[in-house]
Amino acid sequence: MNRVREYRKAQHLSQMALADKIGVARQTINLIENDKYNPSLDLCLNLAHALGTDLNSLFWDGDVDNEEK
């Protein structure tokens, strides 16, 4: 599960505002947040940039680190 919704709400952005910011449809943002669509790397980078964070924070959770231990 990605953290797009979490970061978006932290920025007080609606789905439509975020969609307008990066030039996609609101529907696409909704699908990404609900894990129903895997965005391209390009779109992931645009999302991370728009939300003021990086790819790791947005799309990777802590589970990978726990598994490696």
Place this chain on the structure above:
Amino acid sequence: MKKNKENWLDRYMKFWYGISGPLDEYRQAKIDHIGNRAFFIAFLSLTTLFIISSILFANFGAVVAYRVLLAESFLIIIVIDFYVMRETRKFKLTENEVSAKDYPQARKNAIKRGLLSGVLFGVLMFLFEFLTNIHMDSFELWLNLLIAGVGGALFFGAFAAAMYVSRIKVVKDDE
């Protein structure tokens, strides 16, 4: 960060598929998928149509073959149209999402667009009637043209306007 400006082909594809708003990667992938399948439906149908028409021509003459060709071509167009409409609705590609405050303006634009589509349809029907009935005497021809052009424009315009308005979806801030 925003994608490049849409070219005329992107705009035409958006019009054809009934998409409002940006043609982003998700929508592009979906219409590629739908278009691919529509192509195969068309290809197989047209191949079958060709074979049937050739057999009819060989056995019953050109008139029969031509009538069957026309009827089946029209049927193929309708089938593909319905397929594309069904798929675009299934993936919600045709929804025109607006906020509550933008709804009145969006509704106005949708009605305007529908009426414009009606005018365009009326002009095309006018031309079609003219070209297919050119042998008729002048009064009958002009009457047919009037009915086809004006009637077509009114009916199609009203239908198109209703369809565009029905596609408007008011979304809450965070749905």
